[in-house]
Amino acid sequence: MTNKRIPAMPARxxxxxxxxxxxxxxxxxxxxxxxxxAAAIAILAAWAVVAIAAxxxxxxxxxxxxxxxxxxxxxxxxxxxxxxxxDILSRIIYGARLSLPLAVIIVALALLLGGGIGLIAxxxxxxxDESLMRLTDLVFAFPPIILAMVVTAAFGPxxxxxxxxxxxxxxxxxxxxxxxxxxxIRGSDFLHASRLLGVGPWRALVRDVLPNSVGPSVVLxxxxxxxxxxxxxxxxxxxxGPRPPAPEWGAMxxxxxxxxxxxxxxxxxxxxxxxxxxxxxxLGDAVRDWLDPTAARASADRRHRDRRKxxxxxxxxxxxxxxxxxxxxxxxxxxxSVALPGPAGPLPVIKNLDLRVDAGEIVGxxxxxxxxxxxxxxxxxxxxxxxARVNGSIMFQGKELTELDARGWQRVRxxxxxMVFQESAAALHPMLTVGxxxxxxxxxxxxxxxxxxxxxxxxxxxxxxxxxxRRALRAYPHQFSGGMRQRIAIAxxxxxxxxxxxxxxxxxxxxxxxxxxxxALLDELRRDNDLSVxxxxxxxxxxxxxxxRAYVFYAGRVMESGGTAEVLTQPAHPYTSAxxxxxxxxxxxxxxxxxxxxxxxxxxxxxxxxxxxxxxxYARDECRTGPPPVEATSTDRTLACVVAPDxxxxx
Amino acid sequence: MTNDTAATNHTAVGPAxxxxxxxxxxxxxxxxxxxxxxxxxRGVVRAVAGVDLNVAAGEVVGLVGESGCGKSSLARVAAGxxxxxxxxxxxxxxxxxxxxxxxxxxxxxxxxxIFQDPGGSLNSRRTVGAxxxxxxxDELPAAAREQRLAELLxxxxxxxxxxxRFPHEFSGGQRQRLAIARALAAEPELIIADEPVTAxxxxxxxxxxxxxxxxxxxxxxxxxxxxxxxxxxxxIADRTAVMYLGKIIETAPTRQLMAAPVHPxxxxxxxxxxxxxxxxxxxAVLRGEVPDPSRAPSGCRFRPRCPHxxxxxxxxxxxxxxxxxxxxxxxxxxxxxATEEEM
Numbered sequence: 004m005t006n007k008r009i010p011a012m013p014a015r016x017x018x019x020x021x022x023x024x025x026x027x028x029x030x031x032x033x034x035x036x037x038x039x040x041a042a043a044i045a046i047l048a049a050w051a052v053v054a055i056a057a058x059x060x061x062x063x064x065x066x067x068x069x070x071x072x073x074x075x076x077x078x079x080x081x082x083x084x085x086x087x088x089x090d091i092l093s094r095i096i097y098g099a100r101l102s103l104p105l106a107v108i109i110v111a112l113a114l115l116l117g118g119g120i121g122l123i124a125x126x127x128x129x130x131x132d133e134s135l136m137r138l139t140d141l142v143f144a145f146p147p148i149i150l151a152m153v154v155t156a157a158f159g160p161x162x163x164x165x166x167x168x169x170x171x172x173x174x175x176x177x178x179x180x181x182x183x184x185x186x187x188i189r190g191s192d193f194l195h196a197s198r199l200l201g202v203g204p205w206r207a208l209v210r211d212v213l214p215n216s217v218g219p220s221v222v223l224x225x226x227x228x229x230x231x232x233x234x235x236x237x238x239x240x241x242x243x244g245p246r247p248p249a250p251e252w253g254a255m256x257x258x259x260x261x262x263x264x265x266x267x268x269x270x271x272x273x274x275x276x277x278x279x280x281x282x283x284x285x286l287g288d289a290v291r292d293w294l295d296p297t298a299a300r301a302s303a304d305r306r307h308r309d310r311r312k313x314x315x316x317x318x319x320x321x322x323x324x325x326x327x328x329x330x331x332x333x334x335x336x337x338x339x340s341v342a343l344p345g346p347a348g349p350l351p352v353i354k355n356l357d358l359r360v361d362a363g364e365i366v367g368x369x370x371x372x373x374x375x376x377x378x379x380x381x382x383x384x385x386x387x388x389x390x391a392r393v394n395g396s397i398m399f400q401g402k403e404l405t406e407l408d409a410r411g412w413q414r415v416r417x418x419x420x421x422m423v424f425q426e427s428a429a430a431l432h433p434m435l436t437v438g439x440x441x442x443x444x445x446x447x448x449x450x451x452x453x454x455x456x457x458x459x460x461x462x463x464x465x466x467x468x469x470x471x472x473r474r475a476l477r478a479y480p481h482q483f484s485g486g487m488r489q490r491i492a493i494a495x496x497x498x499x500x501x502x503x504x505x506x507x508x509x510x511x512x513x514x515x516x517x518x519x520x521x522x523a524l525l526d527e528l529r530r531d532n533d534l535s536v537x538x539x540x541x542x543x544x545x546x547x548x549x550x551x552r553a554y555v556f557y558a559g560r561v562m563e564s565g566g567t568a569e570v571l572t573q574p575a576h577p578y579t580s581a582x583x584x585x586x587x588x589x590x591x592x593x594x595x596x597x598x599x600x601x602x603x604x605x606x607x608x609x610x611x612x613x614x615x616x617x618x619x620x621y622a623r624d625e626c627r628t629g630p631p632p633v634e635a636t637s638t639d640r641t642l643a644c645v646v647a648p649d650x651x652x653x654x
Numbered sequence: 655m656t657n658d659t660a661a662t663n664h665t666a667v668g669p670a671x672x673x674x675x676x677x678x679x680x681x682x683x684x685x686x687x688x689x690x691x692x693x694x695x696r697g698v699v700r701a702v703a704g705v706d707l708n709v710a711a712g713e714v715v716g717l718v719g720e721s722g723c724g725k726s727s728l729a730r731v732a733a734g735x736x737x738x739x740x741x742x743x744x745x746x747x748x749x750x751x752x753x754x755x756x757x758x759x760x761x762x763x764x765x766x767x768i769f770q771d772p773g774g775s776l777n778s779r780r781t782v783g784a785x786x787x788x789x790x791x792d793e794l795p796a797a798a799r800e801q802r803l804a805e806l807l808x809x810x811x812x813x814x815x816x817x818x819r820f821p822h823e824f825s826g827g828q829r830q831r832l833a834i835a836r837a838l839a840a841e842p843e844l845i846i847a848d849e850p851v852t853a854x855x856x857x858x859x860x861x862x863x864x865x866x867x868x869x870x871x872x873x874x875x876x877x878x879x880x881x882x883x884x885x886x887x888x889x890i891a892d893r894t895a896v897m898y899l900g901k902i903i904e905t906a907p908t909r910q911l912m913a914a915p916v917h918p919x920x921x922x923x924x925x926x927x928x929x930x931x932x933x934x935x936x937x938a939v940l941r942g943e944v945p946d947p948s949r950a951p952s953g954c955r956f957r958p959r960c961p962h963x964x965x966x967x968x969x970x971x972x973x974x975x976x977x978x979x980x981x982x983x984x985x986x987x988x989x990x991x992a993t994e995e996e997m
Contacts, residue, residue, distance in 0.1 A: 191774055192769040192770075192771060192774045192775035193774060193775050193776050193777040193785075194777075195735050195753070195767070195769075195775075196767070196769065196775050196776075196833070196836060196837075197777070197785065197788050198753050198758060199733065199734070199735075199753075199758065199763065199765070199766055199767055199840075200758075200763055200766070200788045200789035200836065200837075200839065200840050201757055201758045201759075201760060201763040201788075201789065201840065202757070202788050203756070203757040204754075204755050204756070204757075210777070210780065210784075210788075211777050211780075214777075214779040214780070215777070215778075215779055371855040371856060371857060372855050484943050484944070485721070486943065487943070514720035514721055514882055515720070515882070515883070515884070515923060515926040515927055515928075515937070516720060516922055516923065516926045516939075516940040517720075517943075518926065518928075518937070519925075519926040519928075519936070519937040519938060519939045519940065520939050520940075522928070522936055522937060523936050523939050526936055541855065541856055542928065543856075543930055544885075544927065544928030544929055544930055545928045547928065547929065547930040547931060547934045548928040548929065548934050548935060548936050548937055549928075549934075549936065567934070568931070568932045568933070568934055571930045572930070572931070572932045581857070582856060582857070583930070584860075585856050585857050585859070585860035586856060586860075586930075587883070587885040587886045587888060587889045596860050596863060596864060596889045597860065598857065598860035598861040598863075598864050599857035599860065599861075602825055602827065602828070602857075602858070603855065603857070
């Protein structure tokens with residue numbers, strides 16, 4: 004094994020890009036953006052060639068008279084001559100030699116100066132931060148071009164002074180960007196960890212802070228190149244740039260500005276400025292997309308919406324003519340398979356799922372992350388990401404959900420199925436009062452009057468045991484504790500009187516004493532309102548105390564299902580047993596923690612046989628041939644394991 | 655001050671007269687520590703209000719409490735990430751210097767910390783190996799460093815190839831193991847683990863907890879294991895302290911604490927753990943909510959939520975030895991007697 008470290012790191016890594024990310028995929032999907040970027044690069048490359056090869060390309064000396072004054076474009080002077088009879092084409096070509104390198108120098112110096120100041124301010128903090136940031140405030144207080152004018156006027160117009168003036172006005176932006184990046188890193192655990200290991204503060208600055216904070220300022224710099232060209236031209240236009248007779252584009256515009264009948268004198272340098280600034284800006288956008296893909300993702304997603312594919316519902320396994328003896332279940336999922344779009348084709352994430360929820364029942368789904376339990380919930384609300392494929396049947400209150408159109412789904416989501424998430428804060432708007440959020444929802448969905456909606460909101464908050472519900476309506480979400488926010492989120496979910504509430508790890512982020520309150524509330528809501536709950540959790544203790552029936556998920560499949568008490572006290576599947584063993588037992592006197600070897604299956608990399616086989620202590624050859632069939636072992640219990648019957652016999 | 659007291663002479667009797675858990679030398683001693691914050695417009699928030707706690711070599715001390723009880727503030731101060739508002743933290747007898755503009759003295763790099771979020775505690779821009787080597791002396795020859803790297807990774811059950819890879823290439827549980835390996839690079843005598851498995855899945859949790867426990871036993875390290883999950887702490891800690899609103903309200907050997915909790919808050923915490931059973935019941939609900947630390951109640955801080963509150967609770971209860979535990983409750987004996995009668 005070699006110990007090649009940072010040198011092996013490609014530039015993109017440095018800016019936080021992960022090899023193998025779907026980013027390349029996304030870019031391929033945006034041919035339009037790519038063509039624009041290519042055009043921008045082509046324009047800039049052309050200008051660069053012009054600048055480098057100026058002596059070869061220019062037909063005349065840019066500083067010497069080459070013909071009569073003010074000749075319009077002709078075969079002798081393609082772009083005409085100026086007020087001193089100099090060839091404009093040659094001056095434009097030589098101008099590229101001036102403008103482009105100066106713009107790069109301005110941006111580079113501003114990035115170095117501003118970045119350095121931001122780095123020091125953010126890292127030192129306290130007085131250094133205070134004073135340096137007040138300095139940036141001071142510079143920001145002046146309009147940049149005015150400040151640049153004052154500086155060049157004071158030191159005399161020259162290319163060097165123009166560059167210095169523009170660096171002086173543009174560094175604070177970089178300082179601020181770098182400082183805020185540094186501030187977020189200063190509080191990060193990885194910096195603390197390396198300091199605790201004895202890494203000195205300056206070494207940590209170079210190793211840990213710098214690489215994590217340059218990304219945003221590099222993006223900013225690429226966007227600022229265009230601006231630098233423009234500002235430099237502006238200064239020259241005002242006579243504060245490189246001294247005449249230097250062929251500066253802004254100064255050339257100024258020469259023609261006094262007499263617009265000699266249009267070619269100003270138009271041509273104007274076009275030169277326009278093309279370079281535009282190309283720099285487009286390139287900056289591309290660099291930003293490349294380094295920070297969130298901006299690009301939004302547009303790509305929009306394009307992909309409404310391409311969700313729903314396969315034909317399969318034949319029901321039971322003939323419709325033979326009705327079941329009991330009342331039909333509220334929710335009946337049969338043979339559900341879901342595949343998400345992946346880089347190498349559809350990625351199956353839920354495989355052949357059968358699941359039932361009866362009226363007034365709390366049903367649990369247990370499993371580790373990536374087992375497909377949250378995706379099952381999203382499928383039931385048609386909230387899967389674009390491009391997902393759904394096959395199978397989902398009957399809810401006798402209706403086939405997979406056949407619904409957008410409007411039908413809206414009805415189901417409003418008054419049929421509601422959902423509560425783990426992050427209750429995410430479900431509530433931080434800037435609006437709780438009352439407004441609850442009543443808006445009621446008025447929009449049910450057409451209630453303002454007063455009626457308010458009354459119902461108070462009733463809902465009372466139902467979820469929020470003390471002083473009338474006062475709570477006037478408060479903002481952040482004024483409540485996590486437990487109270489989760490109660491408000493439940494109230495909001497109950498607003499349209501759903502029959503089924505999907506609760507996706509609603510207590511995972513809460514403390515145990517707060518969790519106890521939420522569990523009691525859900526049970527109460529079930530009893531009093533005849534509400535059914537599909538409760539998703541990874542905590543088998545919660546599963547045991549709240550749910551009546553349970554499904555144990557692994558790698559998108561149900562490993563075992565049945566009455567919760569039975570499944571958890573007499574587990575038949577080795578995976579259920581392993582999960583139980585890996586769980587702290589709380590009151591038992593023995594320490595019994597037994598880790599499950601290995602890691603959960605990554606979607607798309609499932610073994611050919613039983614997904615748990617590589618981690619299973621009881622795996623046999625037949626486990627490796629194909630996924631185990633789901634078999635009913637009693638009236639209300641299923642099991643997907645070929646070894647389990649032998650294990651039970653041996654016990 | 656006895657800064658230069660040799661660690662071996664310093665036995666496990668703390669300033670508050672904590673019982674000697676063990677005859678092993680005290681590694682970490684937290685003495686009457688207060689931590690105050692001054693957030694804008696909220697006055698002074700006292701996150702930690704006078705805590706004494708010792709951790710001896712080879713001992714696992716659990717620190718349990720719910721969010722906002724001050725356990726993370728205490729962890730940061732104990733590790734030297736920030737300075738206490740008053741009180742002292744000693745490591746091997748010498749005061750822990752908060753991180754500043756100097757390199758941390760080598761003696762204090764033997765005090766390490768493991769953080770909750772394994773994604774945020776590793777630098778995503780550097781290879782795992784480079785980060786592990788931060789804790790290995792620069793003076794070692796390259797071959798020895800290489801070998802040490804392989805050793806460290808092997809210790810936490812990771813392949814040696816992991817050193818050339820970047821943190822994001824690993825799962826959460828693996829990253830936490832790498833973070834542990836990095837802490838081990840400094841050959842720590844004591845590790846402070848602040849909610850080290852909270853962000854992990856059940857199977858990864860068990861792996862990481864088992865790993866920590868085996869390291870403590872094999873390397874004779876001390877471990878301060880901070881968690882909100884009492885059931886989890888029960889699996890690992892020899893002794894457990896329960897924190898409520900900035901104060902420790904009960905300390906006892908873990909098994910005893912779980913089997914016979916004395917303080918009403920400890921009882922509520924134990925009662926709220928959802929249990930697996932053939933005859934399931936919902937966990938017991940504790941009334942009220944944790945108050946804002948800037949407006950902590952006078953007297954006993956648990957009083958407004960306590961089912962046993964009485965007039966005597968208007969004065970602050972001291973931590974005292976009773977019923978084989980160290981508890982801050984005026985009515986501990988009465989409550990215990992009443993519970994016995996019920997049974």
